[in-house]
Amino acid sequence: MKRRLKIGAVIGVLASVITILIGLGILPPRARSHAPGDGTSNPAIAESQAAEMPRFKNAAAVRAGDRRGSQADPAPVAHQERLLDDSAPPVTGYWQFNGGKVTIAGKLFEGYGTLGADPNFATFDIRGWDRFACAIGITDDCEPNVTSDVAVEIDGQVIMQQRLRTGQDPVPVDLPLVGHQTLTVRNVRTVYANGVPYATDPIYLAFADPRLTKGEDTAEGATARGTR
Secondary structure, three states, rough: HHHHHHHHHHHHHHHHHHHHHHOOOOOOOOOOOOOOOOOOHHHHHHHHHHHHHHHHHOOHHHHHHHHHOOOOOOOOOEEEEEEEOOOOOOOOEEEEEEEEEEEOOOEEEEEEEOOOOOOEEEEEEOOOEEEEEEEEEEOOOOOOOOEEEEEEEEEOEEEEEEEEEOOOOOOEEEOOOOOEEEEEEEEEEEEEOOOOEEEEOOOOEEEEEEEEEEEOHHHHHHHHHHEO
């Protein structure tokens, strides 16, 4: 008899603990199962208890759902451009932008940049931009048989170097910039028809329609936009 009383007391204590834990929200409430026709089934109570169950979903499952949501593709960034004109001066070097027209091998451009004689380069801050595009060439008003060596550098490393000649088609440039800091355009050397080299004489070297871009873009490049 005493043993039964002890077992009953233990069961009572456990029931009280479970009731307290349910009240604190630590344990979910458990819907009662009633056999059909036992006189105790109440559909309204069962429906209410089922509605409360989602509040006690496993926290790990909730966190996993949040992680899945965070991996969704980000919204596309609208296309943006910055023309390297007087509103976007270089951080060092010399750069002069002319908004007028210029022809390179008979191709007409509107807007172009030129370098100085000393220094013969210009360095731009490109952080936050995706691409740089322009068309490089010697203008048609230059005397014949002139060559000019031009270089484009990203973070101090030469990405492209090209020898240009009078009458040569403009060279299209389209470079990725993501993750980089600086862009430098440089006139390495110009040689005139008489064979005399001028290390810093980029008077006739033009960077036509020079632009920084980011975000979604059309299929046309900067060279296509600049030519007429």
